Amino acid sequence: MAARKSCSKKKWIRSETTPEDDENLIQFLRNNPFESVVTAINRTNFPGHVRTARNRVRQDSELRNRVAAKKPFLTADNKNQRIGFALEFLPRRAEK
Secondary structure: OOOEEEOOOOOEEEOOOOHHHHHHHHHHHHHOOOOOHHHHHHHHOOOOOHHHHHHHHHHHOOOOOOOOOOOOOOOHHHHHHHHHHHHHOOOOOOOO
């Protein structure tokens, strides 16, 4: 049977997950750091909701969410400037 937790209103509610479920979820994410929590839930058959899984990961592990930085698209002017800069450093051939 799942463990019980107390909530702020002094009612006892049943926990959706067991410590084994939580550990399986966290272990999957440690082994697959580029997978999402949704993928981990599906692969480990985690019985709780997505929000519950994210809370467990945040509370029970050192894993943190990271988002890739967004790079701006290069315009034609940017590309021309970069090519010009690179061409300055190419060795020049001696003309005969």
